Amino acid sequence: MAQSPVPPAAAPRRFRPATEVVHGGTLRSQFSETSESLFLTQGFVYPTAEAAEARFKGDDPGFIYSRFSNPTVAMFEERMARLEGAEDARATASGMAAVTAALFCMLKAGDHVVAPRAMFGSCLYVIEELLPRYGVASTLIDGKDLDQWRAAVQPNTRAFFLETPTNPTLEIVDIAGVAAIAKASGITTIVDNVFATALHQSPLELGADVVVYSATKHIDGQGRCLGGVILSSKQWIADHLHNYLRQTGPSLSPFNAWVLLKALETFPLRVERQTASAARLADHLAGTPGIARLIYPGRADHPQAALVKRQMRAGSTLIAFEFTGGKAAAFAFSNALELVKISNNLGDAKSLITHPSTTTHQRLTPEAQAALGINAGLLRLSVGLEDVEDLIEDIDRGLAAAAAVSPASADAAA
Numbered sequence: 001m002a003q004s005p006v007p008p009a010a011a012p013r014r015f016r017p018a019t020e021v022v023h024g025g026t027l028r029s030q031f032s033e034t035s036e037s038l039f040l041t042q043g044f045v046y047p048t049a050e051a052a053e054a055r056f057k058g059d060d061p062g063f064i065y066s067r068f069s070n071p072t073v074a075m076f077e078e079r080m081a082r083l084e085g086a087e088d089a090r091a092t093a094s095g096m097a098a099v100t101a102a103l104f105c106m107l108k109a110g111d112h113v114v115a116p117r118a119m120f121g122s123c124l125y126v127i128e129e130l131l132p133r134y135g136v137a138s139t140l141i142d143g144k145d146l147d148q149w150r151a152a153v154q155p156n157t158r159a160f161f162l163e164t165p166t167n168p169t170l171e172i173v174d175i176a177g178v179a180a181i182a183k184a185s186g187i188t189t190i191v192d193n194v195f196a197t198a199l200h201q202s203p204l205e206l207g208a209d210v211v212v213y214s215a216t217k218h219i220d221g222q223g224r225c226l227g228g229v230i231l232s233s234k235q236w237i238a239d240h241l242h243n244y245l246r247q248t249g250p251s252l253s254p255f256n257a258w259v260l261l262k263a264l265e266t267f268p269l270r271v272e273r274q275t276a277s278a279a280r281l282a283d284h285l286a287g288t289p290g291i292a293r294l295i296y297p298g299r300a301d302h303p304q305a306a307l308v309k310r311q312m313r314a315g316s317t318l319i320a321f322e323f324t325g326g327k328a329a330a331f332a333f334s335n336a337l338e339l340v341k342i343s344n345n346l347g348d349a350k351s352l353i354t355h356p357s358t359t360t361h362q363r364l365t366p367e368a369q370a371a372l373g374i375n376a377g378l379l380r381l382s383v384g385l386e387d388v389e390d391l392i393e394d395i396d397r398g399l400a401a402a403a404a405v406s407p408a409s410a411d412a413a414a
């Protein structure tokens with residue numbers, strides 16, 4: 001190698017984020033390639049036994065084994081750290097591997113976690129069902145209410161976990177408010193920033209300690225591979241995460257890291273465009289007869305618009321809306337779409353529609369769904385990269401089909 005094989009451990013941003021996602025973290029081999037290389041290798045060889053010894057002792061910072069680190073994965077981690085403005089980052093095989101690792105690496109039996117009830121289903125499983133098996137208790141609250149965060153704190157509370165905007169009703173949790181309560185009691189705040197994206201929300205600047213992403217969503221943004229990333233201070237990663245990841249091995253494949261690394265180059269362009277289209281579609285849907293509730297964080301009529309303004313730079317790429325005609329209208333709408341696909345994913349180049357009560361949230365009881373604001377008429381739309389005029393025409397096809405379902409019979413069907 002013509003230059004050091006290891007990137008400077010998360011160097012501070014030199015350029016603006018849109019530039020860092022193109023160049024940040026690039027490592028070039030002796031061939032001086034333009035596009036980043038895919039190092040599809042499990043291990044690394046050493047010129048001498050002494051070199052191997054130095055590598056293992058940490059005197060030489062090169063690579064040892066791809067469960068620990070890999071050049072392509074390291075490029076992705078460094079680029080993510082620069083995008084987020086974080087000191088350091090570690091990649092994982094999926095978003096859930098990132099969430100699980102961020103919690104398990106710092107918790108032990110006897111600890112306590114506080115989290116909102118409104119949360120991505122698998123995150124709820126980890127906190128409500130898995131952690132208690134290992135002696136970590138949890139309290140679930142209404143995350144919008146700062147008093148409930150305060151009241152839930154116990155002497156053994158170690159972590160606050162939250163996502164905002166929430167899935168699927170796009171409620172907002174006050175990151176700065178929650179982080180201030182946490183700081184006062186030495187509690188670590190972990191934010192799942194998937195829905196807002198790094199482009200529109202910076203939890204670390206608002207006082208959070210750790211940010212996690214499912215890179216499967218907007219970071220890939222083209223529906224190809226799973227991935228996750230955890231970002232924090234060098235200190236937190238060294239103290240909690242570094243050894244946990246090396247020894248338990250939820251490692252990101254170098255191939256997937258390469259896809260995600262290249263995807264980052266267009267991440268700001270894609271998310272900006274998807275956000276602009278989401279804002280257009282939200283305005284188009286608002287006030288449509290038959291839609292009882294339209295929720296888009298970028299609109300002035302969002303119930304927490306002032307808080308959105310304080311912590312988000314834009315409304316992001318998801319819209320939720322509820323038909324008065326219940327399930328029949330929601331299904332008629334979804335089935336009439338030609339362009340927008342029925343899928344439970346989000347953040348994709350392709351626009352996707354989801355009916356949470358029968359898919360992502362179907363394991364919840366009707367009462368639990370109702371408590372989260374999910375009813376049979378609710379749909380979640382993830383806005384993609386198609387021409388917005390084509391999307392509007394597609395939405396209009398759906399609206400016509402929903403209107404054809406008589407509200408009376410639709411209510412009965414729901």
Ligand SMILES: *Cc1c(COP(=O)(O)O)cnc(C)c1O
Nearest residue numbers: 094095096120192194214216227
């Ligand atoms: C998708 C998602 C996850 C899980 O990510 P995977 O890559 O599917 O494991 C976690 N949190 C949120 C908010 C998500 O949207």
